Structures are given as C-alpha cells and as structure tokens.
Amino acid sequence: MEKFVYDFAEGNKDLKDLLGGKGANLAEMTNLGLPVPAGFTITTSACQRYLAEGSHVEGLSAEIDDHLAALETSMGRKLGDPADPLLVSVRSGAKFSMPGMMETVLNVGLNDESVQGLSRQAGGNDRFAWDSYRRLIQMFGKTVCDVPGHEFEEALHDAKVRKGVKDDVQLDADDLKELVAAYKKIFAKHTGHEFPQSPREQMDLAIAAVFRSWNADRAVLYRRQERIPADLGTAVNVVAMVFGNLGADSGTGVAFTRDPATGESGIYGDYLQNAQGEDVVAGIRNTVPLQDLEKIDKKSYDELLAIMAQLEGHYHDLCDIEFTIERGKLWMLQTRVGKRTAAAAFTIAAQLVDEGMISLDEALTRVSGAQLAQLMFPRFDLSSHPSPITRGVGASPGAAAGEVVFSSAHAVAAAAEGKSVILVRRETNPDDLPGMIAAQGILTSRGGKTSHAAVVARGMGKTCVCGADEMEVGRDQFTVNGQVVREGDTVSIDGTTGRVYLGEVPVRPSEVVQYFEGDLDPALANEPLVSAVHLLMTHADSAARLAVRTNADTGADAARARRFGARGIGLCRTEHMFLGDRRPLVERLILARTDTERNEALAALQPLQRADFLQIFREMNGLPVTVRLIDPPLHEFLPSLEDLAVQVAVAKERGEEAEHDERMLAAVRRMHESNPMLGLRGVRLGLVIPGLFAMQVRAIAEAAVELAAEGGHPRPEIMVPLVGAVQELETVRAEAEKIIAEVVGTSGISGASSGVEILIGTMIEVPRAALTAGQIAEAAEFFSFGTNDLTQMGWGFSRDDVEGAFFWRYLELGIFGISPFESIDRDGVGRLVRIATDEGRATRPGLKLGVCGEHGGDPESVHFFHEVGLDYVSCSPFRVPIARLEAGRAAVTSAGSDHR
Structure with a gap:
C-alpha cells in the first residue's frame, strides 16, 4: 500500500515532489540536527487522491493515527489533553513556494478545557492561552469553514476600541475571553453549529481544508501567473506548536542569509516580540530589524546567525528562514531557497561563483530571461529632485x-x-x-x-x-x-x-540596458549588478548552441539589435517598408490595369527597396539577413470598403468627379476576402501579381552587390512565405535564381570571389508545409518556422479575433496553461516543428533551421527549440539578450540532463 505520511526524520530536501518544499526542508533541517519541532508530513500524493476521489483516502487516517501517536510519545503530551495539551500547526507546503496562497491553521487542539491546561503549561499565563484560543477560532473559521474574516477583524477592532488601546497585545486575559465568546458567536452564526471541541476533529478538518486550498481561486491564479503545474497538489505538515507569544522573552521572525532585494551579503530580516508567525507575514504589526534581536536576546541571535551560515553553506544559495523563540529557546520552523528580486538573483549567482560555492553552469540555471527582462526596464530619473x-x-x-x-x-x-x-x-x-x-x-x-x-x-x-x-x-x-x-x-x-x-x-534607462548598448563598461562600472550580468551573459554565449538573431525592418533596429548581441536578422518584414509615404506607390501597383502601369509602379518601388536593404546589410555586415518577401493581404494597403463606398456615393450625389475613388473601390471589392489571413497573401501574392517578387529579389541582389563592391560581406537569405506545396517554392526559386545570376553577372564581380552568396528558403507556417517538409527541403536551403501563423492555423483560430473573446475562459478552465501565442504549444504546434525538422534534414542534412515567430524570444520556447535542434531563434531587438541568456541556459540544462 502507498505510504502517505512521513516523519521528518524519514525525508530530505530532494523529496520535494512527494513532501512539498516545506516538508522536505523541515526533514533536511531535522537531519542536520537543527532545532526543529517534532512533526510529520502528509504527502502530495495524498492530496492528489483526496481531490480526485472527493474526500476519503483509504489508509490515510490510520497512518495519521500512527504518526500522531508517535508525535505524542516524543512530546510527552496528548493532542488537546485538558491537563497538558499538545497543540499542533497544520500547514500547507507545495513543491514550489506559493506564499500565502494556501491555508495554515495554528493552535489546533485548543478547546474550552485545554485552554486552561495551556495556561498552566505557560506558568499561569491566562492571557497567552486565551490569545492562542481566539487565534485558532479565527483561523479555523476563515480557513476551514469559510467564515468571513472581516467579521473576526471587526470584533477585534471593537475590543481594542472598548479598551482604548491600539495593539492587540494590550488586551488582557479577560478582554480575550470576551473576544473568544464573540468569535464563537460569529462562527456559529455562519456555520450553523458550535466551534468543534474535539481536537482530532479539528485536525482532520484542517488537513482537508489545506488539501482543498490547492484549488482555491487565489492559488489557481498564482499558479497560472507563475506557470506552476496544476496537478502537483500540496503536502500538509503537522508540527508541534512552539509559541512566540508567551511574553517579551518570546517572539517570531523571518531571516534571509542575503538581501533578497539587492543580493548583498549581510543580516536581513524582521523580528516581532510576543507574536506568532502570521503577525510578521501579514504585516499587521510593524516589525523591528533582525539586528535588534542582538540587543533583545543575544544568545538566540548568535545561534540564529550560526544556523543561517550553516544553511547557506548547505544549500549553496540564499535561504529564507522562519523561526520562533519560545522563552529564550530558538526553534526553526521553515527554510527554503528564498524568493528574490531579479537584481538579487544575478548578483547572488555571481557572488556564489566568486566564493567557490557553485560553478558558472550552476549560476546560469539560477537566473532567467524573465528576470533579465525586469532589469532592462527603466528607473526613475531624479535629476529634477x-x-x-x-x-x-x-x-x-x-x-x-x-x-x-x-x-x-x-x-x-x-x-x-x-x-x-x-x-x-x-x-x-x-x-x-x-x-x-x-x-x-x-x-x-x-x-x-x-x-x-x-x-x-x-x-x-x-x-x-x-x-x-x-x-x-x-x-x-x-x-x-x-x-x-x-x-x-x-x-x-x-x-x-x-x-x-x-x-x-x-x-x-536601466544600467543593464546601458551595458547592452555599449555605454557602460562592466570593468569600470561600480554597479555589482552590471558585473554580474556581464559574467553570466558571457558564459551563456559560450555555452549556447542556438544562435540568436533579431526581427528588424530598419537599419536603426538592426544596429540596436547587433549592439544587444544579435548574430544576424532572422526576419526582415518587407511589407513594413511599404507603409507611410510609400503607400501611394503600392496603390498604383494594385490599381494597375496594364503591364506598363504595373511595371512603372514596380520600377518606382525598386530603388526604395534597394536602399532599405543596403542600409540593413551594412548594419549587419558579415552576418546573415533573412528577408521575407512581401506577405500580408494587399487589402491592408487600401482604404476600407465602407469608407470608400461612402466617398463614392457622396461624390456622385454632388455630381463630383470620383474616377480615382471608383477605381479604388472596384479594386477593394475585387480583393475583399472573408478571411484575409487565409486568402491572397504570401507566395500566392507573388505568383498572382507578376513582377512583385522579382522586383524584391532584384533589389536584394543589387544591394548585396553594392555592399560587396564596397568591400563588405553581405549574407542575404531570401525567404518565400506561406509555402504549402514544393511546386510553389520551385516556381519562385527558378525566377529568383535567374535574377540573382543576372545581377551578379553584370556587376563586374562574378563567381564565388564576388562575396555574394544568396540562399533561398521558405517560411514554414502552414501545417501542410510542416507535414511535407521532406519534399519542400528539396527546393529550400533553409526553413524558418513562422510559429505565429503555424499556431493560428494549427489551432484554427485568428489571434486578433479570439484572444479577447474567449482566451480568458480557456485559461480559467485550465484548457490553456498559458496562451499558445505566448509560449509554444509543445504537443501540437511543437510536434509540427519536430516533424518538419526531422523530415527536412532527412532530405537535406545541412538544412539551416530557425524560428522567427514571437516564440523566439519566449524563455520556455527557447528551451524547446534547443531540444528540437534548431540552429537559431529570432526575436525583437529588446528580447535579444533574453533569448541569448535562455539559449545558454538551455544548453547547460540539456547537458546536465544528458549527464544524469
């Protein structure tokens, strides 16, 4: 039979999947000999079973009986014994830290009789006992029975007003007895029954509530935000209570072995005398800095610092520690690898490398592209004081x-x-x-x-x-x-x-962006963060197998991306070059009724295109530039059908001349499509409008030849979009090769020595292209996966239409863990990428493979593209450093997995 309950001494820090982060680390501290209260952990698998089966988990109750009996024996007390009660906390603990998202109940085991025994345990401290009891009713009521928490808070507020005091610590035992009575009435009003007096019933109900809290709205929302899998479940930790609210010689606190905001070494944390843990975390009373504990209780302070050093040395990372002092005795309630800001993550990783605690490879796994993105956002300019x-x-x-x-x-x-x-x-x-x-x-x-x-x-x-x-x-x-x-x-x-x-x-601008722009020398910077980013980015570049290119349509974007470390352009969208003051030229092309008119329009566009390409090739001199031939539906360059119809109607009504508008209206009607995303665009456009692709290919070739003549090294790659059949690509390729040969042949610099070599490939964005990639590779020297359109066509929906319409509901229902446009759909769209990769390279072993959709800058997607074996990813200039970092992390992570 599956084992559902583990004593702390049976676990260790590597069992987080089974015991959750809190339980695994309590076990680890126990095995290190640190002062941890006795207790046991109910596994995540028990939670999974509970949620799947409704309530009863066969065998769980008997295991809890056995471990509770062992706990009572070790403590010398019985749960809720009226004379000498054992009290326990029931706390959640998932594999991944989810602070405050799930439930905790303290002081379980208190009732109308055992509160007297607790007072005797505490040397006749009635105030402490009744304070603990009112806390149990409040937490149990809100957590287990969904009693509105604000009603307890209002009753506490009223008690302080009647007493004329500001803080709850100023309420005496009699005040708290009255508050317990008030809390019981609130509980009974909302639940229809009295507060349970059976200690074991309290514990069982609290355990079930913690299980259920895994699916509480806030926990689901947090998991979605942090991309935590929904099927993990939470462990439950049942721990003997130790009390920080016994008086001035007691207290509770949280400590960090380094500053979680900046990463600097030192003593960081908060302490609160005469309090329980939730008082610190909830922030309802302002704490004192941890350093003040040295004056309050030097013995405990010195012991805590020694334990902090031991834990950081053991975990080789920033540790977040919760502790309680009970009448001068230090107890460790939790440790975990602490959450930190993005700046602290980079700084700490570099520090630990310098201190010899971890390797550069390990340091790279401790930071992420998402954190780097945070560091690149601007800061306040305080020059105006x-x-x-x-x-x-x-x-x-x-x-x-x-x-x-x-x-x-x-x-x-x-x-x-x-x-x-x-x-x-x-x-x-x-x-x-x-x-x-x-x-x-x-x-x-x-x-x-x-x-x-x-x-x-x-x-x-x-x-x-x-x-x-x-x-x-x-x-x-x-x-x-x-x-x-x-x-x-x-x-x-x-x-x-x-x-x-x-x-x-x-x-x-942030210092990190200034560093990427080349305006800040990391060797001269006094900013530890810049030095840390430089160290880890350098190592990421040396470790990465995936190259990182950029999506850029102008020389300025290309230049910035190169400063940010781009190793070429993976997507130059030529349709973006036809906007603005060039729009009338495109209208002339669309309205052309004869070959002569069409050729005149193309002739006007060609030198503009050539100048665009030359500027980009110069900025990327020596690096590859993938130019996508024009892709969007042509109607995007035209006025709206409705507006034109109105203009023409008004002109006729007034008897005005409207020949141009009438011709435009006829063209718009002719080109109007019910679903433009699936209409006349991409390769279809180039095949239907004679000379359009030829003009672009000629402009690319002429710009390359001009740069070569200047002594440069152009590396253009012509990408044919929306290919679904190899015959489409073969037709475009045959024409393109003739034009390229003609341009190079008449340039005066011919052959391989010309320095002009132009690859021809295609964009895989139609599912059929992915499924027939073996055929298409016969005519393509490279594939670039257009994952935006591949996602739209693979799922059968238009991004612009559906994201606001129903994506929120799909996320809410768990159909999507994250939008498939944000992070690659590994099982569906990702499988198409795998098929095309395998079949394309089977036909052409040297086939170059990249991705130019927005997924190219998404950290999770970059790891997938590394696994598949692509050669590069391409993303917007700002995301280039993020993709570089993730490419290095993917290589290090993959190597570690292979090694294991």
Missing part, C-alpha cells in the same frame, strides 16, 4: 507610476481599461492577488520586507513599497502629514529606495 511625500521599505525594486486604487477589484477594472495603477492597502492578503497582478506596483502602510505584499511582489517582479507608516489609509484615500491623496490621483513609487512621490516621475 522631486520631494517624496513619504518613505517606506523598498521591498521589491523598480520604478512604477499610476493612478491610486484602494481595492483589488478596482485595480483589475482599471487595468482592463488600459490604465496604469498603484494598489494601495494597509496590508495585502492572499485575496488581493488579482489586484496585485493587475497593478504596476503595490504600496502598503504596514509590513516589511517579509510581509505578504513584499514576498508576492518579489516573486512576480512587481515594484513594491511596504511599511510607509506615516500613511493613514482609508477606503478611497490616504493621508500623509495632512496631505490627502485620493483614488485616481497619480503617484510614483520607488521599490529600491522606498520613496513615494506625488505625480508621475520621469524615468531613465
């Missing part, structure tokens, strides 16, 4: 500005209207996740670097300022030193310094 209205804790770096909103719902609604917003709260909780995702940044008046807002914002790469305690936050405004900021007003928040500005502060 704006004055902050307040300052909090810089919890997650970045520069964010937007309209103030005070609720998650308002943030979501405003973002849907295209507005940039800053979500302002006293403190955030897991229910605020939709608004945190929608907002540009988060600002809270309570909490620190380890509060819910800070941890979640860092994980998402959102700018966050916490603990701006000069702020008084209301329902639709906040006040700072008498200044009122209302919903809809604009503020700017700096997640590095913690400063908050009224109005929109201008931004400046």
Whole structure:
C-alpha cells in the first residue's frame, strides 16, 4: 500500500515532489540536527487522491493515527489533553513556494478545557492561552469553514476600541475571553453549529481544508501567473506548536542569509516580540530589524546567525528562514531557497561563483530571461529632485507610476481599461492577488520586507513599497502629514529606495540596458549588478548552441539589435517598408490595369527597396539577413470598403468627379476576402501579381552587390512565405535564381570571389508545409518556422479575433496553461516543428533551421527549440539578450540532463 505520511526524520530536501518544499526542508533541517519541532508530513500524493476521489483516502487516517501517536510519545503530551495539551500547526507546503496562497491553521487542539491546561503549561499565563484560543477560532473559521474574516477583524477592532488601546497585545486575559465568546458567536452564526471541541476533529478538518486550498481561486491564479503545474497538489505538515507569544522573552521572525532585494551579503530580516508567525507575514504589526534581536536576546541571535551560515553553506544559495523563540529557546520552523528580486538573483549567482560555492553552469540555471527582462526596464530619473511625500521599505525594486486604487477589484477594472495603477492597502492578503497582478506596483502602510505584499511582489517582479507608516489609509484615500491623496490621483513609487512621490516621475534607462548598448563598461562600472550580468551573459554565449538573431525592418533596429548581441536578422518584414509615404506607390501597383502601369509602379518601388536593404546589410555586415518577401493581404494597403463606398456615393450625389475613388473601390471589392489571413497573401501574392517578387529579389541582389563592391560581406537569405506545396517554392526559386545570376553577372564581380552568396528558403507556417517538409527541403536551403501563423492555423483560430473573446475562459478552465501565442504549444504546434525538422534534414542534412515567430524570444520556447535542434531563434531587438541568456541556459540544462 502507498505510504502517505512521513516523519521528518524519514525525508530530505530532494523529496520535494512527494513532501512539498516545506516538508522536505523541515526533514533536511531535522537531519542536520537543527532545532526543529517534532512533526510529520502528509504527502502530495495524498492530496492528489483526496481531490480526485472527493474526500476519503483509504489508509490515510490510520497512518495519521500512527504518526500522531508517535508525535505524542516524543512530546510527552496528548493532542488537546485538558491537563497538558499538545497543540499542533497544520500547514500547507507545495513543491514550489506559493506564499500565502494556501491555508495554515495554528493552535489546533485548543478547546474550552485545554485552554486552561495551556495556561498552566505557560506558568499561569491566562492571557497567552486565551490569545492562542481566539487565534485558532479565527483561523479555523476563515480557513476551514469559510467564515468571513472581516467579521473576526471587526470584533477585534471593537475590543481594542472598548479598551482604548491600539495593539492587540494590550488586551488582557479577560478582554480575550470576551473576544473568544464573540468569535464563537460569529462562527456559529455562519456555520450553523458550535466551534468543534474535539481536537482530532479539528485536525482532520484542517488537513482537508489545506488539501482543498490547492484549488482555491487565489492559488489557481498564482499558479497560472507563475506557470506552476496544476496537478502537483500540496503536502500538509503537522508540527508541534512552539509559541512566540508567551511574553517579551518570546517572539517570531523571518531571516534571509542575503538581501533578497539587492543580493548583498549581510543580516536581513524582521523580528516581532510576543507574536506568532502570521503577525510578521501579514504585516499587521510593524516589525523591528533582525539586528535588534542582538540587543533583545543575544544568545538566540548568535545561534540564529550560526544556523543561517550553516544553511547557506548547505544549500549553496540564499535561504529564507522562519523561526520562533519560545522563552529564550530558538526553534526553526521553515527554510527554503528564498524568493528574490531579479537584481538579487544575478548578483547572488555571481557572488556564489566568486566564493567557490557553485560553478558558472550552476549560476546560469539560477537566473532567467524573465528576470533579465525586469532589469532592462527603466528607473526613475531624479535629476529634477522631486520631494517624496513619504518613505517606506523598498521591498521589491523598480520604478512604477499610476493612478491610486484602494481595492483589488478596482485595480483589475482599471487595468482592463488600459490604465496604469498603484494598489494601495494597509496590508495585502492572499485575496488581493488579482489586484496585485493587475497593478504596476503595490504600496502598503504596514509590513516589511517579509510581509505578504513584499514576498508576492518579489516573486512576480512587481515594484513594491511596504511599511510607509506615516500613511493613514482609508477606503478611497490616504493621508500623509495632512496631505490627502485620493483614488485616481497619480503617484510614483520607488521599490529600491522606498520613496513615494506625488505625480508621475520621469524615468531613465536601466544600467543593464546601458551595458547592452555599449555605454557602460562592466570593468569600470561600480554597479555589482552590471558585473554580474556581464559574467553570466558571457558564459551563456559560450555555452549556447542556438544562435540568436533579431526581427528588424530598419537599419536603426538592426544596429540596436547587433549592439544587444544579435548574430544576424532572422526576419526582415518587407511589407513594413511599404507603409507611410510609400503607400501611394503600392496603390498604383494594385490599381494597375496594364503591364506598363504595373511595371512603372514596380520600377518606382525598386530603388526604395534597394536602399532599405543596403542600409540593413551594412548594419549587419558579415552576418546573415533573412528577408521575407512581401506577405500580408494587399487589402491592408487600401482604404476600407465602407469608407470608400461612402466617398463614392457622396461624390456622385454632388455630381463630383470620383474616377480615382471608383477605381479604388472596384479594386477593394475585387480583393475583399472573408478571411484575409487565409486568402491572397504570401507566395500566392507573388505568383498572382507578376513582377512583385522579382522586383524584391532584384533589389536584394543589387544591394548585396553594392555592399560587396564596397568591400563588405553581405549574407542575404531570401525567404518565400506561406509555402504549402514544393511546386510553389520551385516556381519562385527558378525566377529568383535567374535574377540573382543576372545581377551578379553584370556587376563586374562574378563567381564565388564576388562575396555574394544568396540562399533561398521558405517560411514554414502552414501545417501542410510542416507535414511535407521532406519534399519542400528539396527546393529550400533553409526553413524558418513562422510559429505565429503555424499556431493560428494549427489551432484554427485568428489571434486578433479570439484572444479577447474567449482566451480568458480557456485559461480559467485550465484548457490553456498559458496562451499558445505566448509560449509554444509543445504537443501540437511543437510536434509540427519536430516533424518538419526531422523530415527536412532527412532530405537535406545541412538544412539551416530557425524560428522567427514571437516564440523566439519566449524563455520556455527557447528551451524547446534547443531540444528540437534548431540552429537559431529570432526575436525583437529588446528580447535579444533574453533569448541569448535562455539559449545558454538551455544548453547547460540539456547537458546536465544528458549527464544524469
């Protein structure tokens, strides 16, 4: 029979799939001999079974009985014993950290009788016992029975008002007894029954609630945001309670072995005396810096620092630690590889390489393209010396500005209207996740670097300022030193310094972009981040097998992409060259009624095209440039059918001359298509309109010859779009080869020594092309996968029509984990890519393969293209560094997998 429950001593850090991250790391700390409270872990497989079967998991209850009995024996106490109670926490713990997204219940085992026993355990501390009891009813009610949490909060607020105090620690035992009675009434009102007095019933119900919380709305949303698989399930950790709320000699805190915001070494964290863990994480009371613990309890402080050093040395990474001090005794409640900002990720990885803890290959796996993208966004330009209205804790770096909103719902609604917003709260909780995702940044008046807002914002790469305690936050405004900021007003928040500005502060380029642009020498920069990025990018380039090209249609874009490290152009979209003031020339081509008129229009376009190509070839001198022949439906260059019809009708009504408009209207009607994406475009256009592709091929060849004559090294590649049958490509290729031979032959520089070699290939964007790639490769020297159209045609929907129409519902239902236009659909579209790759190379072993759809810059997709064996990916200039990093990571990860 499958084993569902493990004592901490039975596990280790490598069992995260089975025990979850929290359980595996509790087991690891136990085996290291660290002070961990006794307990056991219920596996993720038990959760999977529970969710699949409804409730009962055969054999689970008996295993829990056995492990609970062992726990009671080791502690010398019985769960909920009225005389000497054992209390436990029931805590979630998935494989991947999901801070605050699932449930935890503390103090399980307390009831009307055992609260007296807990008081005796605590040396007659009635206040502590009743405080623990009210916390259990509140957490159990909200978590297990869906009692509205705000009603408990309002009852607590009323108790403090009656007492005339500000903090709950100022309530005495009698106040808390009354609060427990009030909480019980709230519980009974919403559940229809009394608060359960059976300790085992409490525990079983709490375990089931943790299982169910895996599918809570906020957990599902967080998994979708972080791309965490939905079928993993959560483990449940049942741990003997230790108490930080026993008085001034007790407390709880969170520590980091390095700064999770910057990566700098040092002592970072928060501590709160006379408190339980949720008080720190929730941010409901402002903490003191961890360094203050040295003055409060030096013995525990010194022990904690030694354990922090031991854990970082053991995990070889930044560790995030939760701890409790119970009457001077230090207990470790959790450790994990800590969430960090993008800047900290790069800085820490480089530091650990310098310290000899990890290799460069390992360092490369610790950072990601998504993090690099965050580092490339601009920062505030403070040259005008704006004055902050307040300052909090810089919890997650970045520069964010937007309209103030005070609720998650308002943030979501405003973002849907295209507005940039800053979500302002006293403190955030897991229910605020939709608004945190929608907002540009988060600002809270309570909490620190380890509060819910800070941890979640860092994980998402959102700018966050916490603990701006000069702020008084209301329902639709906040006040700072008498200044009122209302919903809809604009503020700017700096997640590095913690400063908050009224109005929109201008931004400046990031140092990382300046480095990529060549304006910042990493050897001279005082910025550790720039040095770290340089180190890891250099190693990524040396490790990568995939080359990275860019999508660029102008010389300026080509130049910037080359500065960013592009090794050529994978997609030059010639249709973009026909817009603006050249549009009338395209209209002339479309309206041409004779060969003479058509040739005149093409003759006018050719020198413009040649100049475009020459500029791009010069910027990419020595590197390949893939030029796609014109692809879009021609109607995109024409006025709308409706507008033209109105113009012609009005002109006739007035008796005005409208010959041009009438001809244009006739052409638009002639070319009108019900589904232009599947109509006259790509290779079909070149075959139907004589001379169009020939003009472009001639312009490409002439530009290449001109650059060669200057002593340059042009490497053009002509890409024929939308090919579905090899005969289409053969027809275009035959004409192109004649033109190229003619241009090179009359240039005065002929043969291989001319330095002009032009490859001809095709774009694989029609499913039939992928399925007949073996035939098409007979006429193609390269394939470039147009994954945007391949996705549209593979799925049978138009991106422009469906993303806003139903994608949200597909994501909600789990049909899509992520939009197939954002990350490659491995099973469907990816299979077409594999088939075309295998069959194309079977026909032509030296076939060059690349991808030029937007997936070429998506980190997950880059790894897939590495696996398939493509030669390069192509993406927009800004995403080139991201793709370079991911190409290196893909090579390192693949090599590690092969080695294992």
